[in-house]
Amino acid sequence: MSTTPAGHVGRSTVRPNPETIRRAPMRTFLHTDDGVTIDSVYDPPAAVYDTSTPPSVDLVFVLAHGFTGDVDKPHVRRVVQALTQFGAVVSFSFRGHGASGGRSTVGDKEVLDLAAAVEWARGFGHSRVATVGFSMGGSVVLRHAALYGPERGGRTEAGTDAVISVSAPARWYYRGTAPMRKLHWLVTRPTGRMVSRYGFGTRIHHREWNPVPLSPVEAVPRIAPTPLLIVHGDRDGYFPVDHPRMLAEAAGEHGELWLEEGMGHAEHAATDDLLARIGGWALDAAG
Template sequence: MYTSQRSLLFPGAALGKGAPPAAPAWGRSVLIDTPDGETLHALHSPAEDDRPTVLFFLGNADNVDHYRFLSDALARRGVGLLALSYRGYGGSTGRPGEAGLLVDGLAAYDWLAASGQVRVVLLGQSLGSAVAVHVAAERPARGVILVSAFDSALALARSFYPFLPVGPLIRDPFRSDLRIAKAVQPKLFIHGDRDGVIPVRFGEALFERAPEPKTFRLYAGYGHNDLWSSALVEDILAFADQTAGD
């Protein structure tokens, strides 16, 4: 379990090897350099003047190519989207790990800021919620949307493997519970009440630790992998409009 834990935590890295695609699925392909020497692939759809950009941190088994529907929906309202492929994932160099992914998140935010896109709303889903919390704690984003979030990977692992000494063995604990206090922006938590991958109690635990302002929205009848819907996209748009204005 110790030696295989990163292959379990970052399955998308094994699925997404190779160079960035010559013809991106949506938007345009961009490359982002990190301060520790990696080059990250991302897909970017720019915002219209004075409109916000959503910086999206995906789940651990996901791929940026899958989000044309989100890019199109945001673009119809003038909202931009930058979806990041973590180190070791499709088109990006390096190998994934907690420390590296947190660096990646800050590098993506800084790339947007250097491009003049200052109305940034963070969106993190599942594992990406931990990256979003870290970025919110370190950068002046306008708002944070956390979908299927958890308080820590350590707590999740302990619930899944109660028979193992998880504490001393886990390499990537992703302690959002220790970082969320510095995320002072408006926060929207969204969770499915039938989520069997990250049960709702882990999202509620992080919500309880989060400072105000914050809102928790429970989607009845939804699990972990079927949460994307027109309602979720509309919630993202409404929150971006509410938080990213002057």
């Protein structure tokens, strides 16, 4: 179903009812703190629970896709379907992507999009939230966890109980690989932004960051005590393995690193087995 946006972060005009909507998919638009409309989808768990005997951990994943993805892309839907084996899933299109409003800031204001989606996910009555992000979305889940939650002065309802970051950069402005040099051309050049808009359906903001947001590696130490999983492929063509190693070092004892042999980049490279292991980790971490 589709509804018109409401004027509050994470709130749609149709409020989730944990006793009914939780058993069926739902689609709506959310409003972020800065007023951007975010196209969002709720998928219930693949196994419908007997509400008279709820599970010990009632988990909802909030999925943050990579740059140029959106909630309807097949590679995003594949991840959604894999994670529904372990809990409900809220997926959404970042600003500037798909049917969402606004323009992409390539990882800066997208934290507000994720916060709205997390708050909406909590409205379905699930006891735990796990954020999982890929590539750009991987950097967003790290910064979101650092900025939201009671320990960090944020709103509890917009915070997360576990964080999974897949194929994320550790630092900004990285141009050390050919794919990243192409991405910077898309973002920084008028012709590149036109190619992004009409070729990839992604609308990019023309303004540079001001101020420069907290980098992923700077955000990671602020996530504790929230459980953190960092996943990266040893054949990632965008960000080499020094990126996840930097993140893991910054996380210290509260973070866990999975360096996956033979894996490439982000959702396209995540096997069904890896997604199942991520789902299992989230269940244990959020328990």
